[in-house]
Amino acid sequence: xxxxxxxxxxxxxxxxxxxxxxSLLTNGMAQDMSQYxxxxxxxxxxxxxxxxxxxxxxxxxxxxEDTLRT
Numbered sequence: 001x002x003x004x005x006x007x008x009x010x011x012x013x014x015x016x017x018x019x020x021x022x023s024l025l026t027n028g029m030a031q032d033m034s035q036y037x038x039x040x041x042x043x044x045x046x047x048x049x050x051x052x053x054x055x056x057x058x059x060x061x062x063x064x065e066d067t068l069r070t
Contacts, residue, residue: 004057004067011053011068018046 001009021039030036057064 004060007053007057008068008070011050014046014050014053018043018050021046 021043024030025036025039025043030039054064054068057067
């Protein structure tokens with residue numbers, strides 16, 4: 001596995017987790033305000049990580065969006 005494959009894999013894992021949490025939040029599944037804050041914080045961290053991966057790939061790949069979709 002090369003670095004691009006690793007980045008692609010992590011991006012997809014983070015994206016999947018972000019979608020899971022977004023679904024929980026949208027459906028009001030947070031048990032209390034503390035859990036809500038924790039989930040929102042996790043989404044923020046996942047987005048930051050995905051943006052960093054995308055930024056790194058932009059420096060090495062011509063078509064980043066295509067790379068992340070494959």
